[in-house]
Amino acid sequence: xxxxxxxxxxxxxxxxxxxxxxxxxxxxxxxxxxxxxxxxxxxxxxxxxxxxxxxxxxxxxxxxxxxxxxxxxxxxxxxxxxxxxxxxxxxxxxxxxxxxxxxxxxxxxxxxxxxxxxxxxxxxxxxxxxxxxxxxxxxxxxxxxxxxxxxxxxxxxxxxxxxxxxxxxxxxxxxxxxxxxxxxxxxxxxxxxxxxxxxxxxxxxxxxxxxxxxxxxxxxxxxxxxxxxxxxxxxxxxxxxxxxxxxxxxxxxxxxxxxxxxxxxxxxxxxxxxxxxxxxxxxxxxxxxxxxxxxxxxxxxxxxxxxxxxxxxxxxxxxxxxxxxxxxxxxxxxxxxxxxxxxxxxxxxxxxxxxxxxxxxxxxxxxxxxxxxxxxxxxxxxxxxxxxxxxxxxxxxxxxxxxxxxxxxxxxxxxxxxxxxxxxxxxxxxxxxxxxxxxxxxxxxxxxxxxxxxxxxxxxxxx
Numbered sequence: 001x002x003x004x005x006x007x008x009x010x011x012x013x014x015x016x017x018x019x020x021x022x023x024x025x026x027x028x029x030x031x032x033x034x035x036x037x038x039x040x041x042x043x044x045x046x047x048x049x050x051x052x053x054x055x056x057x058x059x060x061x062x063x064x065x066x067x068x069x070x071x072x073x074x075x076x077x078x079x080x081x082x083x084x085x086x087x088x089x090x091x092x093x094x095x096x097x098x099x100x101x102x103x104x105x106x107x108x109x110x111x112x113x114x115x116x117x118x119x120x121x122x123x124x125x126x127x128x129x130x131x132x133x134x135x136x137x138x139x140x141x142x143x144x145x146x147x148x149x150x151x152x153x154x155x156x157x158x159x160x161x162x163x164x165x166x167x168x169x170x171x172x173x174x175x176x177x178x179x180x181x182x183x184x185x186x187x188x189x190x191x192x193x194x195x196x197x198x199x200x201x202x203x204x205x206x207x208x209x210x211x212x213x214x215x216x217x218x219x220x221x222x223x224x225x226x227x228x229x230x231x232x233x234x235x236x237x238x239x240x241x242x243x244x245x246x247x248x249x250x251x252x253x254x255x256x257x258x259x260x261x262x263x264x265x266x267x268x269x270x271x272x273x274x275x276x277x278x279x280x281x282x283x284x285x286x287x288x289x290x291x292x293x294x295x296x297x298x299x300x301x302x303x304x305x306x307x308x309x310x311x312x313x314x315x316x317x318x319x320x321x322x323x324x325x326x327x328x329x330x331x332x333x334x335x336x337x338x339x340x341x342x343x344x345x346x347x348x349x350x351x352x353x354x355x356x357x358x359x360x361x362x363x364x365x366x367x368x369x370x371x372x373x374x375x376x377x378x379x380x381x382x383x384x385x386x387x388x389x390x391x392x393x394x395x396x397x398x399x400x401x402x403x404x405x406x407x408x409x410x411x412x413x414x415x416x417x418x419x420x421x422x423x424x425x426x427x428x429x430x431x432x433x434x435x436x437x438x439x440x441x442x443x444x445x446x447x448x449x450x451x452x453x454x455x456x457x458x459x460x461x462x463x
Contacts, residue, residue, distance in 0.1 A: 037122040038075050041067040041114040043129055044097070050131035057131050059104040060209065060219050062183070065097050065114050065126065073118040080128075081112040087128065093117075098183045103221040106136035139218050140169040144176060144208045146224040154233035156197050156266055164192040166210030166220055173213040179222065181205045188216075201232045235314045236265045240272060240288070240306045242321035251295055252330035252364055257323055260288035262306030262316055269309040275318065277301045284312075294327040333364040334405050334415035337387075341373075341401060341421040348428040349396050357387035361405035361415050368408040374417065376400050383411075393425040432459070 043049050047064035050057045069075055079099045081090040087110075091099065104110065109132045115125045142165070149161035166174045178186040178194055181204035186194045188211065198204060205225040212218040238261070245257035262270045274282040274290045277300040282290045284307065294300060301322035307315040339359030347353055361369055373381040373389045376399040381389035383406065393399065402417035435457045 033071075035073075035118065035120045035122060036070045038069045038073070038116040038118050038124040039067055040124050041065045041077070041116050041126040043126070047098070052129040053131070055132040056134045058217060058219055059106060059133050060222070061101075061104065061131065061133070063099040063101065063112055067097065067114070067116045067124070069116075069118050071118070073120075075116045075118055078115040078117070079112065080115070081110065083108060083110060085111055085128070087111040087113060096183065100179075100183070104133050106133055108133050134217065137215075137218055138169075139172070139212060139215060141174055141210050141212055141218055141220040142167045142169075143221045144210045144223050147178065147206045147208050147226045149206075149226070150228065151226075152229045152231070153198070154231055155199060155201055156233055157230075158195050158197045159228070160193055160195045161206055161226075162193040163208035163223065168212050168218075170212070172215070174210045175213050175216075176208055176210050179205075179207040179209070198228075198230045201230050204228045204230060233266060235268070235308060235311060237270055237306050237308055237314055237316040238263050238265075239316045240304045240319050242319045243274065243302045243304050243323040245302065245323050246325060247323075248326050248328070249294070250328045250330040251293070251297060254291050254293045255325065256289060256291045257302055257304075258289045259304035259319065264308050264314075266308070268311070270306045271309050271312075272304055272306050275303045275305075277303075277322075294325075297327050297329045299324060299326050330365060332367065332407060332410060332413050334369065334407060334413055335362045335364070336415040337361040337403060337405065337418045339418065341403060341418065343421075343423075345422060346424045346426070349393050349425050350428050352390050352392040353423075354390045355388065355401065355421075357403045357418060360387065361418075363407055367410070369405045370408050370411075372404050372406070374402050374404065376402075376420075376423075393423075396425050396427045399423045399425065 042065060043052060044064040044066045045051050048062055049064040050061050063079070063081070067075060076093040076095055077097065078092045079090045079094065080087040081099065081101055082088045090101065109130055111128050111130045113126045113128045115123055117123045144163045144166040147161045147163050150159045153159045161178060163176055163178070166176065168174050173190065175188045175190055176192055177188045178196070180186070180196050186196070190213065205227055207225045208223040210220040240259045240262040243257045243259045246255050249255045257274060259272055259274070262272070264270055269286060271284040271286050272288045273284050274292070276282070276292045278294055278296070282292070286309065301324055303318045303322045305316050305318045337357055337359050339357055341355050341357055343355035344353045355373065357371060363369060368385070370383040370385055371387050372383050373391070375391045377393055377395070381391070385408070387403070400420035400422055402420045404417050405415040407413045
């Protein structure tokens with residue numbers, strides 16, 4: 001009978017565990033997924049909690065556990081701790097999965113459990129765990145003095161704290177560590193002064209503890225706490241140096257300027273930006289060097305400022321001074337085409353021949369260009385935006401033709417001629433056209449009588 005009851009009880013517990021831990025929650029009457037209770041809290045020995053049933057544990061032991069919610073809800077925890085087998089409540093509604101019970105008694109068995117609760121007040125309780133502290137050794141380490149150091153500071157600020165005064169009853173060297181509050185500890189060290197910075201604002205209770213350097217399990221009680229108030233730091237970025245660079249330039253030049261020297265009060269990386277004083281501002285960049293081209297002549301005052309790369313709204317003021325640069329109009333240059341003139345290189349006089357320049361000339365200011373062919377016979381093509389033209393030579397000879405470019409906006413600015421192309425023109429072959437009519441003297445001609453005929457209308461191709 002007793003065996004049957006035990007089997008039934010085991011089945012009930014397994015069923016409860018499946019309902020509590022299954023990823024497929026129960027269905028609500030409306031058809032959606034109903035809220036599920038948190039998973040059962042488990043002891044976290046990896047984080048330093050004493051194993052269930054363990055013995056000879058330090059009197060400075062802290063409790064750690066793990067728990068998650070199948071619905072992903074945020075959980076709070078009630079901690080039950082004490083020497084009774086059904087431990088009393090120690091703290092409620094905490095969010096951290098750690099509890100420091102303080103300095104414990106030697107040779108004492110402690111019991112504890114965790115109850116997790118989700119926002120819908122669904123709860124899950126762990127089993128009751130226990131551990132027994134070590135027996136009080138003959139050797140002891142006295143409690144160190146309360147820490148001393150700054151009572152206030154800001155986030156990320158490095159602050160130094162000191163303790164001391166601990167004595168080992170056996171005359172051994174002692175080591176110290178600090179509890180910075182919230183489960184954050186310094187490493188054990190023979191040094192009595194340690195620096196700490198806090199990432200979050202708030203009041204942090206700092207305590208110190210000592211231990212025997214030889215028998216490291218022999219620890220003192222924690223010292224009296226010392227409250228440190230940390231406020232959120234207001235980050236600032238210092239003003240960068242006045243930019244340096246050329247004092248003069250023209251509208252064709254890309255001029256470089258340098259700044260630098262800005263720092264973040266939080267040690268963050270900074271970015272730089274330049275105001276070119278022509279309505280344009282450079283993009284933000286970690287480089288303190290920038291280049292710029294001005295389109296219009298004038299005097300410009302170049303300034304720089306910096307900002308935090310991580311917190312881009314934290315900006316410095318503009319640099320105290322500016323780099324003054326005088327920009328003049330660039331002299332336009334038309335660079336000749338170095339291409340080839342494509343077309344017939346041998347033809348008879350009088351024939352109309354077509355030619356094309358293979359590559360374009362360029363303006364140093366990027367302006368549009370026009371082209372003119374020099375036929376080397378004293379004549380030229382009309383100026384045109386295209387690079388092709390036709391021509392007929394009337395006289396045989398050798399002609400070296402070339403192409404000149406000019407700015408379409410500033411027509412007096414010309415390029416040098418392109419490389420010349422040789423064209424040989426030969427005399428045209430003369431031809432005579434057939435007569436167009438013929439006549440005779442008399443309509444009737446007698447035998448043995450002289451008669452004359454006439455013809456006309458023939459034309460020579462040479463005139």
